[in-house]
Amino acid sequence: MKSVTTKILVGLLSVLTLTMVGTQIYSRLNDKHDTEEAVLCDINENIPFQGIIVRNEKVISYDKTGVLDYLYADGSKVSVNSPIAEIYSSEEAVAAKHKAEKLNKQISDLERAQNPGTTNYVQPEALRSKIDSEYKQLLTYTQNHDLASAVEIKDEMTVVMNIYNIITDISTDYNSRIKQLQSAAAQLESQSGVSDTVSAPETGYFVSYCDGFEDRLTEESVSSLTQQEIENIINNSGSDKVNASDNAIGKMFEDYSCRITGIVDSDKRIVEGGTLQIMFSTSNNVYDVTVESVRAAEEEGKSIIVLSCDRLDENLVRSRVQSVELIFEEYQGIKVPRKAIRFKEDQKGVYVILGSEITFKKIDVIYEGSDFVVSKNTSDEEYLLLYDQILLEVVSNKDVSDSSKSS
Numbered sequence: 001m002k003s004v005t006t007k008i009l010v011g012l013l014s015v016l017t018l019t020m021v022g023t024q025i026y027s028r029l030n031d032k033h034d035t036e037e038a039v040l041c042d043i044n045e046n047i048p049f050q051g052i053i054v055r056n057e058k059v060i061s062y063d064k065t066g067v068l069d070y071l072y073a074d075g076s077k078v079s080v081n082s083p084i085a086e087i088y089s090s091e092e093a094v095a096a097k098h099k100a101e102k103l104n105k106q107i108s109d110l111e112r113a114q115n116p117g118t119t120n121y122v123q124p125e126a127l128r129s130k131i132d133s134e135y136k137q138l139l140t141y142t143q144n145h146d147l148a149s150a151v152e153i154k155d156e157m158t159v160v161m162n163i164y165n166i167i168t169d170i171s172t173d174y175n176s177r178i179k180q181l182q183s184a185a186a187q188l189e190s191q192s193g194v195s196d197t198v199s200a201p202e203t204g205y206f207v208s209y210c211d212g213f214e215d216r217l218t219e220e221s222v223s224s225l226t227q228q229e230i231e232n233i234i235n236n237s238g239s240d241k242v243n244a245s246d247n248a249i250g251k252m253f254e255d256y257s258c259r260i261t262g263i264v265d266s267d268k269r270i271v272e273g274g275t276l277q278i279m280f281s282t283s284n285n286v287y288d289v290t291v292e293s294v295r296a297a298e299e300e301g302k303s304i305i306v307l308s309c310d311r312l313d314e315n316l317v318r319s320r321v322q323s324v325e326l327i328f329e330e331y332q333g334i335k336v337p338r339k340a341i342r343f344k345e346d347q348k349g350v351y352v353i354l355g356s357e358i359t360f361k362k363i364d365v366i367y368e369g370s371d372f373v374v375s376k377n378t379s380d381e382e383y384l385l386l387y388d389q390i391l392l393e394v395v396s397n398k399d400v401s402d403s404s405k406s407s
Contacts, residue, residue: 051324075314087196100188113162
């Protein structure tokens with residue numbers, strides 16, 4: 001019994017001794033050297049700036065009085081001499097026109113729903129399935145605040161439900177309802193006579209917005225803008241038509257190509273003739289651009305750039321100034337402080353603490369910052385690994401030889 005007790009005590013003392021020795025070694029190493037844990041970092045070198053969008057734009061004017069009702073959405077392509085706007089005597093006349101259009105749409109949908117060519121070749125089960133699917137889409141569009149798509153799917157679902165009512169004998173026909181709607185539409189149309197129209201002066205893309213910069217900003221003049229002029233345009237944009245003439249009702253441009261100019265931090269990666277990519281804050285799309293010119297701005301460390309782009313979304317056609325980012329490479333890897341980098345023979349690396357040992361680990365530099373580098377993240381144990389404890393101070397030969405002679 002005494003022998004067993006003695007063995008247990010000896011075992012406990014051995015474990016305690018090993019723990020104390022390990023603690024002392026770990027403490028000695030960490031007290032002697034500052035460390036930093038190897039962690040992942042993402043480096044994004046995009047360059048943000050306020051960009052001015054420039055096209056060769058032709059202002060459309062209308063000198064008479066009246067209320068305009070535009071016939072095309074902004075960014076639509078129109079042919080020369082096509083009507084782009086109708087002129088009405090009052091806001092009430094415009095409202096009557098729109099109400100009549102809605103009623104005529106309902107009439108068309110009801111006629112379609114009871115057309116034998118529609119009702120004779122569909123099955124109730126297929127219609128129920130379609131109604132269920134469109135209802136789910138309606139909920140999704142509503143939750144995503146996509147009101148235009150919600151209205152469109154609601155109208156389509158109404159048509160399908162009307163067809164279902166006919167083929168299941170819930171309704172025999174919609175003739176009575178159609179006559180009521182036709183009478184109401186005719187009355188509204190009598191209140192909404194068009195007094196004049198405005199036609200497109202040329203074939204191109206139409207926008208119902210002018211900001212007064214159309215004549216001042218052209219693709220030819222953009223390269224001569226000074227820093228002060230660019231800043232003035234940026235600061236004065238967004239004031240709704242504050243610079244536009246009173247009789248300007250819209251503008252036309254030939255195509256979606258444009259120039260984009262702005263002031264950026266000088267960067268050697270931005271070179272004339274180079275190809276870059278940009279992204280606007282109001283769009284998820286990435287656009288290819290060519291650097292047409294780079295010149296020094298009045299402010300030290302700044303450059304004025306002009307980019308050419310051959311396409312833009314129709315959502316951007318009303319914009320003069322946009323928040324833009326020049327997109328450069330993104331890097332992900334292990335962040336390494338510059339002061340921790342050492343050379344072993346010709347190999348660049350760092351020293352790390354592994355348990356009670358100090359070991360040299362290689363690094364594969366993929367990016368260099370001012371006070372750090374980024375090493376490729378790898379599973380190769382010869383290289384720096386995620387969560388390694390990087391030694392920041394100079395390591396003596398004694399420390400290395402005592403703890404890791406193989407390094």
